[in-house]
Amino acid sequence: MSEQFYYFLQQILNGVTIGSTYALIAIGYTMVYGIIGMINFAHGEVYMIGSYAAFFVLAGLAMLGIDSLVLLLIAAFALSIMITSAYGWSIERVAYRPLRGGNRLIPLISAIGMSIFLQNFVRLAQGSRDIAMPSLITGGWTIGPADAFNVTLSYMQVVIFVVTFISMTVLTAFISKSKMGRACRACAEDIGMANLLGINTNKVISITFVIGAALAAVAGVLLSMYYGVINPYLGFMAGLKAFTAAVLGGIGSIPGAVLGGLILGITEAITAGYFSSEYKDVVSFGLLCFVLLFMPTGILGKPEVEKV
Amino acid sequence: MNKWTKTAAGVAVSIALLGSSALANAADTIKIAMAGPVTGPVAQYGDMQFTGGNAAIEMINKAGGINGKQLEAVIYDDACDPKQAVAVANKIVNDGAQYVLGHLCSSATQPASDIYEDEGILLITAASTSPEITGRGYELVFRTIGLDSDQGPTAAKYIVEHVKPKKVAVIHDKQQYGEGIASSVKVGLEAANVPVVAFEGITAGDKDFSAIIAKLKKLDVDFVYYGGYHPELGLLLRQSKEKGLDATFMGPEGVGNKDISSIAGEASEGLLVTLPKKYDLDPANKAVVDHIVAKGEDATGPFVWTGYAAIQAMAQGMKAGKEDPFELAEYLRGNVAKTVMGDLQWDSKGDLKGFEFGVFTWHKDGTSTQNQ
Numbered sequence: 165m166s167e168q169f170y171y172f173l174q175q176i177l178n179g180v181t182i183g184s185t186y187a188l189i190a191i192g193y194t195m196v197y198g199i200i201g202m203i204n205f206a207h208g209e210v211y212m213i214g215s216y217a218a219f220f221v222l223a224g225l226a227m228l229g230i231d232s233l234v235l236l237l238i239a240a241f242a243l244s245i246m247i248t249s250a251y252g253w254s255i256e257r258v259a260y261r262p263l264r265g266g267n268r269l270i271p272l273i274s275a276i277g278m279s280i281f282l283q284n285f286v287r288l289a290q291g292s293r294d295i296a297m298p299s300l301i302t303g304g305w306t307i308g309p310a311d312a313f314n315v316t317l318s319y320m321q322v323v324i325f326v327v328t329f330i331s332m333t334v335l336t337a338f339i340s341k342s343k344m345g346r347a348c349r350a351c352a353e354d355i356g357m358a359n360l361l362g363i364n365t366n367k368v369i370s371i372t373f374v375i376g377a378a379l380a381a382v383a384g385v386l387l388s389m390y391y392g393v394i395n396p397y398l399g400f401m402a403g404l405k406a407f408t409a410a411v412l413g414g415i416g417s418i419p420g421a422v423l424g425g426l427i428l429g430i431t432e433a434i435t436a437g438y439f440s441s442e443y444k445d446v447v448s449f450g451l452l453c454f455v456l457l458f459m460p461t462g463i464l465g466k467p468e469v470e471k472v
Numbered sequence: 473m474n475k476w477t478k479t480a481a482g483v484a485v486s487i488a489l490l491g492s493s494a495l496a497n498a499a500d501t502i503k504i505a506m507a508g509p510v511t512g513p514v515a516q517y518g519d520m521q522f523t524g525g526n527a528a529i530e531m532i533n534k535a536g537g538i539n540g541k542q543l544e545a546v547i548y549d550d551a552c553d554p555k556q557a558v559a560v561a562n563k564i565v566n567d568g569a570q571y572v573l574g575h576l577c578s579s580a581t582q583p584a585s586d587i588y589e590d591e592g593i594l595l596i597t598a599a600s601t602s603p604e605i606t607g608r609g610y611e612l613v614f615r616t617i618g619l620d621s622d623q624g625p626t627a628a629k630y631i632v633e634h635v636k637p638k639k640v641a642v643i644h645d646k647q648q649y650g651e652g653i654a655s656s657v658k659v660g661l662e663a664a665n666v667p668v669v670a671f672e673g674i675t676a677g678d679k680d681f682s683a684i685i686a687k688l689k690k691l692d693v694d695f696v697y698y699g700g701y702h703p704e705l706g707l708l709l710r711q712s713k714e715k716g717l718d719a720t721f722m723g724p725e726g727v728g729n730k731d732i733s734s735i736a737g738e739a740s741e742g743l744l745v746t747l748p749k750k751y752d753l754d755p756a757n758k759a760v761v762d763h764i765v766a767k768g769e770d771a772t773g774p775f776v777w778t779g780y781a782a783i784q785a786m787a788q789g790m791k792a793g794k795e796d797p798f799e800l801a802e803y804l805r806g807n808v809a810k811t812v813m814g815d816l817q818w819d820s821k822g823d824l825k826g827f828e829f830g831v832f833t834w835h836k837d838g839t840s841t842q843n844q
Binding site for chain 2: 293314436
């Protein structure tokens, strides 16, 4: 196989890695939009809090002298998901629920305010310096010739693929099979009607925020271990990209968010790999404009029917 | 009285109050504004400058101040952001300071210096190395550090004479400082017929550089020059090691920070950095080092010393009776300032005469050793 092929494969793997994490964060945007028709701009910050939670769990356990990898990973995921979900739940209670039912712009402003608040809260509490994380999972595979260009796939990248895949499968099963999932779908279809039929819509909305935050926490744990650096500002760019992924795939659609994330990640990697990394954001946002021109609701989005 | 005249009267009263409070302060203290990032990703560099500036002011005050007056430092946070720098500059004007130490990032210093020049405020930057800052014919802008246009050739010369790479890639962060210095290195290398096979920008704040690293690996580069700051280079180093890119990296003084070793770990060993000389190792500066260490602060950063020297230069001029910013500027251009960096002299643009960078090898424990 030629060098060109290996190079292409490497860029696809890079793109899928970054795309997987965009997808995990994008789910939070798309689920909230699907149910209450609001963009939760504080979601990027929730992801950042997930990263910090992971750091504290890992640092805390390391201080206690625990060095079993499996135990560390389980603890990091479990505690980070719990802490971040608590944030997701509280954000909805504090910043959005009191404003629900009013003009749609009001919760949007509240979300931006929440985002600024969380960013500065973490900055003041933890300082604005980059915090370096220990890399728990090191090493990887090399595919291809040893003396020419070869493809590297780290174990951490594989962990990212696997964990993303498992999270998505669990979420899909939850939405399509469980009672609560059915209630979620009902609310997404018509929240007023769902309320009349005896569904506790407040609870459904809270659950939506908790699920979004939990997936953001998973992304936070994975990415902070993969890149090894966290700071209070990382939520902004990640949130923006994930929001783009959600819109690209069709906001409100869960498979759309995954597809959008992967397309965005692969587009960025291919542009940086074959053209120039200076233009990767230009190309990915250009692609977004292009898709929206022909499919205004995104790739998998359903055209919105005005509810009377 | 209608609503608008009431508002106008209120504003007038508050301006008058502000003015009077500024006058009351001016009598016994001389206010020096220190502007730079207190927050944000490059706040460590701000800390260095503030450590140096504060130490200088404290030691000058302890030695009797300026002709009986005490210096007073006021810190302003621009987060290294051009927009905030403008807001900070306006605030400094309103607060009535006439001297500024700062700003730190070139992209922040440049817009802020427009305001200072208009308002008759003297600026000495301890860290901004972009040539444009002093290249606009401003009367009140000085610096106690070299220029990108000095640092670039120093780096290029070292690469050509000592590293002798086969294929070089030059990467930058698309910001004024990073791209400026990267371009100057590229020009230097091309003039010496060293092949620069890639010249590309990355986005500051990005975390994933796997695509560009794969590209460099495919191009088979053995040397990478990075123009920018440490958070991105730290990640580039770390990810390059993971992806098996076998190349030597080099960066300007903006990457010379202990944090790069905590971000990149092992991968930071052997990084080359152009830095100002290590003034903290100079025996003549022992008293200053002791003063800083006694406060529990770090005396090793480069901008500690450039910041200290900037305050010393201002103080020397003020002691000679040149408290007016324009007279002080004239004094600095015409005299030799005795500072912790040695004797400093400025040219007509406000740049130092004969400032030299050294090339250092960085180690994974955050220390560095000088190569030449």
